[in-house]
Amino acid sequence: xxxxxxxxxxxxxxxxxxxxxxxxxxxxxxxxxxxxxxxxxxxxxxxxxxxxxxxxxxxxxxxxxxxxxxxxxxxxxxxxxxxxxxxxxxxxxxxxxxxxxxxxxxxxxxxxxxxxxxxxxxxxxxxxxxxxxxxxxxxxxxxxxxxxxxxxxxxxxxxxxxxxx
Numbered sequence: 001x002x003x004x005x006x007x008x009x010x011x012x013x014x015x016x017x018x019x020x021x022x023x024x025x026x027x028x029x030x031x032x033x034x035x036x037x038x039x040x041x042x043x044x045x046x047x048x049x050x051x052x053x054x055x056x057x058x059x060x061x062x063x064x065x066x067x068x069x070x071x072x073x074x075x076x077x078x079x080x081x082x083x084x085x086x087x088x089x090x091x092x093x094x095x096x097x098x099x100x101x102x103x104x105x106x107x108x109x110x111x112x113x114x115x116x117x118x119x120x121x122x123x124x125x126x127x128x129x130x131x132x133x134x135x136x137x138x139x140x141x142x143x144x145x146x147x148x149x150x151x152x153x154x155x156x157x158x159x160x161x162x163x164x165x
Contacts (some may be wrong), residue, residue, distance in 0.1 A: 009113050034149055079130040082150075082156040084122040091154050098128060098145075105144075111137035118164050129163035 081098060083090040099115075104112055113132040120126065134136040142159050150154040 022030065026044075073141075076100060078161065079132075079138055080161045080163060081128040081130065081146075082160045083124070083126050083128075084125065084126055084154050084156070085121065086154070089122070090124045090126070092124070094149065094155060095126070095128075096104065101145075101148075102130065105141055109137060109140075111141070113137060113141065116163065120164065127164055 007132060083095055101111060102115055105111065109135055111132055113130055115128050117129045118127045118129055130138070130141070132141070139159075145157045149157060
């Protein structure tokens, strides 16, 4: 009698697990169907219209998004002056001169340049991100800085470069 009860119990457990396993598989298939985006082609009269799935941009929208991102990137590009060190710290005197020079250049040429100091190293390494609404002012300022710091190997002046976040 015990063997028959054992067989019945095992049969019940097997059927129970098969139902649970099938239910899990069915849920996975439903989730996959929901995630898949499809594009349908609807025929009307003699013309064919493409009806895109939600969230799938058409080529024109894709191009406009790409152009907007590129425009934003160019607007965020600026003049970046990087002060690096080679195991002895940065040229702190030149960094102070740069800050004072930005202020004096703004007063002289009536430019509205702003700068942001972005530290990134252990020995005082930093970037000065200089942004101006007037592109001509920024270009002239970059030329002056390049000549001013020409022989200094610890200072890099980069134009049209996005600032570090």
